[in-house]
Amino acid sequence: MTQIGSWLKRLAPQGLLGRSLLIIVMPLVVLQLVSAYVFYGSHWETVAKRLAKGLAGDIGSIIESMRAFPGEDERTIILSIAANRMELDTRFLPGAILPNQPRDAASGLLDRALAEAMDERVQRPYRIDTESLEREVVIRVQLSDGMLEVFAPKKRLFSSTTYVFILWMIGTAMLLFGIATVFMRNQVRSVRKLALAADRFGKGQDVADFKPEGAREVRQAAQAFNLMRSRIQRQIQQRTEMLAGVSHDLRTPLTRMKLQLAIMGDVEGRAELDEDVAEMERMVEGYLAFARGEGSEQPEAVDLPALVDEVVARFRRQGAVIDLHHEGEIVMPLRPDSLARALGNLIGNAIRYAGHVWVRVGCRQNAAEVLIDDDGPGIPPDRREEVFKAFTRLEVSRNPGTGGVGLGLTIARDIVRTHGGDVLLEDSPLGGLRARVRLPL
Structure with missing residues (x-):
């Protein structure tokens, strides 16, 4: 679990914008997957089965009509009605026999639905070819005196609502993702400005033009930053002003001491006093330089x-x-x-x-x-x-x-x-x- 957690942490976005979008996108993706699964498992499959049963029922009606009216003239009329009313291009091949080979297992949803419908509605030996032609499905049915070949348009087996649903699903997801990106970018921009202002202030640069903006919490953080900056600047100013006075107060007695030593002339111990005064001056200058800084x-x-x-x-x-x-x-x-x-x-x-x-x-x-x-x-x-x-x-x-x-x-x-x-x-x-x-x- 620890390795999986570290692996997920490495894959997760590092920025606030990326993580926020991930929080928004992941539920959206899960919702889309669940919707697609439910749609595919219920609506799409149900519609496909009903369309396949309708086509198989039309083929069964043609076969039953040909059995009821076996004459050649009647057969021609039946096939003509199938072409005009059912959109089925049917051909009867007298004496033809289906190839004596095992039927391929149905691989896709269309093949499975059509095979189930043919078994239920026709109940005769058949072969289904959904790959040879781009826009048509070829169905060959073995009859007692020949073979019936049916060319059915594939659109009879597909519902246009399937593609409309998928397009609407993807389109709305992309639209929502775009809107979320715009809003999140605006929110993250205020956080970035706050981070930049804090970084500039930490480097001693001027950030006087910084204004709180963004969400309420971000504005609160920005206002707290402005208050902190004001306090620090006020403290530095007060320290500098205080030390300017200290500098004057300390230098004045040191100057008097130097004058007194100069007036004293060459007396015993003057050299040591000169060194002490010089040392005091160095210490005062060093302390003031440290406290004053270069603000x-x-x-x-x-x-x-x-x-x-x-x-x-x-x-x-x-x-x-x-x-x-x-x-x-x-x-x-x-x-x-x-x-x-x-x-x-x-x-x-x-x-x-x-x-x-x-x-x-x-x-x-x-x-x-x-x-x-x-x-x-x-x-x-x-x-x-x-x-x-x-x-x-x-x-x-x-x-x-x-x-x-x-x-x-x-x-x-x-x-x-x-x-x-x-x-x-x-x-x-x-x-x-x-x-x-x-x-x-």
């Missing part, structure tokens, strides 16, 4: 390899050794300044703790990837998620004298996730650490 920057079409080239060139001018390779142009909506900052943090970390850095840009599985490999000491696998937490520094595996406040990786992942992607840390084939940046196309 005000609007996405634009950017060539990712060109952006990576600019970031790498900046580090090369500072003397860093970086091997860069990319697969060609990859244009996608990005916030260039914030993404350049995220890549700068990742490449800067690799340069700080390694002697050589390799950067690769390409497309993998519907996503753009930037791979940053180094030959440094790396990070233990069980602590790779920990380094993304704010103000976290791995003093055991990283040089504690290199500076920083433990926000570089946190800011990088935050920026990449606002683009709908993610930053992952893995083992590098070069012996150090690999930072994998994935951005959905």
